Amino acid sequence: MERELLLLGLLRGQEMHGYQLNEIINRVNRYIGLKKATVYFLLDKMDDSGWITRTDEQEGHRPPRRVYHLTAEGEAIFQQLLRENLAQHHPTQFSGDIGLAFADALPPDDLRMLLADRRAAVEAELVTLRTTDHPAGSLRWIIEHQIRHLVTELDWLDELIHTI
Amino acid sequence: MERELLLLGLLRGQEMHGYQLNEIINRVNRYIGLKKATVYFLLDKMDDSGWITRTDEQEGHRPPRRVYHLTAEGEAIFQQLLRENLAQHHPTQFSGDIGLAFADALPPDDLRMLLADRRAAVEAELVTLRTTDHPAGSLRWIIEHQIRHLVTELDWLDELIHTI
DNA sequence: TCCATAATGGTCAATCCTGACTAATCAGAA
């Protein structure tokens, strides 16, 4: 339900239309993984469940904007999901570990070179995160957290490369 | 393709039947996320693609075991996927961050308590990982990596709780 | 001798997720 929590949270206090929603999400999508089609899918589902409502707004002769509002029920669900999410630990899946598990299938020299490539990619990402403007408001924490773990990742890779 | 890489890797050098495969995966499933039904689905697909073959083995009057073998093509694909996986950085999604992003929706006292719960859960997981026997062979790295990141997570949570 | 449980090997309907695609309007550039 993390995806629902995210959408409800974004709609809290500030109704939005789909485009706005997707714009905000795109800024952190790399670390969230939520595509436009999924957003609309979830929005429909939450409308069916009564967590949100939709109204069409006309502005000039533009195509009508569909504006999504949180309902009282949606707010209650949000509170509940939020508390659950905060209280729990969510085990993390590192898909890069699968390769590591079979590292012994490769000659050590190849392995070193490949891991050096990976290290460079991690570092590049870290630099991007540190130099790019942080997204507005609360989504900032997502970036901070990523930076933390990228630093750990860099250390880990250095050790690995060194001990091969 | 990480899931395929995992299955190919497990079948490399040692043919296995589905039950064995699923048993091994279950030991690290928390950090992989691959259910039995998905395993069979992928196994079928890889059979269709010619990456593996299946033969039925009879042992006594037991239900026949379906044994999966890697083909030469499967081995080639494995090598390719492995090199790709090792060379790339895979951005990580922390679903626990979504709650953090909306932390300001809660009274600080509540937030502190909830995060303390999360911290306890992380610590419990860390203890489990450190005291449980590591899974056989190469999957060990998955555990080592998890431990690393759990330590970072603990630090991060301590800071968060402190600065609320 | 029964019975419960583990070992074994799946299947399937339902749900979830996404890449690719479609459409219309409007502001500003040329």
Added chain:
DNA sequence: TTCTGATTAGTCAGGATTGACCATTATGGA
């Protein structure tokens, strides 16, 4: 005034994933 690109709002077919379910045989204990 005509063209381009941004804004706006989705849809949909197809693929991926899974929870729940089924069926048989061996084994060990009551």
